[in-house]
Amino acid sequence: MAGKKQNFDNTEFKNIAGNFSSYNDLTLNGKKIVNEVITKCSGKNGYPHKKVYYVLYNIFEVNTDTIKYWLDYYSVKYKEDSLPTINTVRKFLTIIKQLSVALVTAHKEGVRLFKAAQDGHYYLTPVDKYEIDKMYDNGASAQEIIAVLQHIIDDSGK
Numbered sequence: 122m123a124g125k126k127q128n129f130d131n132t133e134f135k136n137i138a139g140n141f142s143s144y145n146d147l148t149l150n151g152k153k154i155v156n157e158v159i160t161k162c163s164g165k166n167g168y169p170h171k172k173v174y175y176v177l178y179n180i181f182e183v184n185t186d187t188i189k190y191w192l193d194y195y196s197v198k199y200k201e202d203s204l205p206t207i208n209t210v211r212k213f214l215t216i217i218k219q220l221s222v223a224l225v226t227a228h229k230e231g232v233r234l235f236k237a238a239q240d241g242h243y244y245l246t247p248v249d250k251y252e253i254d255k256m257y258d259n260g261a262s263a264q265e266i267i268a269v270l271q272h273i274i275d276d277s278g279k
Contacts, residue, residue, distance in 0.1 A: 127214070129183035134221040137228050139244035141235045144174035151234040154227055158220045163212055177217050177224075188213045243277040 141147075147155065155174060159167050176191045192205040192213060205213075228234055245253070256266055 127184060129218045129221070131177070131180050131183050131217070131221050133225050134177065135181060136246055137225060137234070138178055139235075139246050140250070141244070142178050144171040146235050147174070148233050148236055150227070150232050151224070154223050154232075154234075155220060158223050159216055162216045162219060168209075168212070168216070173213070173216055173220065176213060177220055180217065183214065183217050183221070185210055185214055188217065243274045245273070249273055 144152070144155070152170070155170050159170065159173055172192075172195055175195055176188065179191050179194075180187050189205065189210045192210060195201070196204050224234060253266060253269065256269065
């Protein structure tokens with residue numbers, strides 16, 4: 122008997138993460154949170170931290186289909202021996218949802234999650250970068266691009 126498909130919105134984490142796409146971009150506090158969630162959800166065997174962060178970073182809508190897609194993609198990209206089982210996908214679903222919540226909560230509590238992030242600075246998300254690149258490709262002036270960047274920065278403080 123199949124259960125109702127569960128969806129979880131990972132956009133809030135994605136906005137915080139910006140361009141920090143690598144597990145190595147995390148501070149010691151960020152890595153500690155990742156380790157704690159993986160250990161809590163998967164027991165002593167756990168899963169590779171870099172793989173978990175890779176899936177977390179790349180996923181907007183968290184459900185079994187998108188988890189399976191990114192795990193399969195990771196397996197092919199890094200030439201792993203086998204594709205993930207349905208049990209692995211389910212474990213990742215639990216881990217990714219809890220990790221997203223834990224990292225967003227830590228960020229809101231003032232924990233610095235990323236090495237290069239400086240307090241008071243805003244880092245572009247992949248969507249922001251795409252919009253700026255599109256403006257550049259369409260011949261926008263530097264002043265127009267700066268105005269959009271300033272608007273993005275102003276909106277981030279709200």
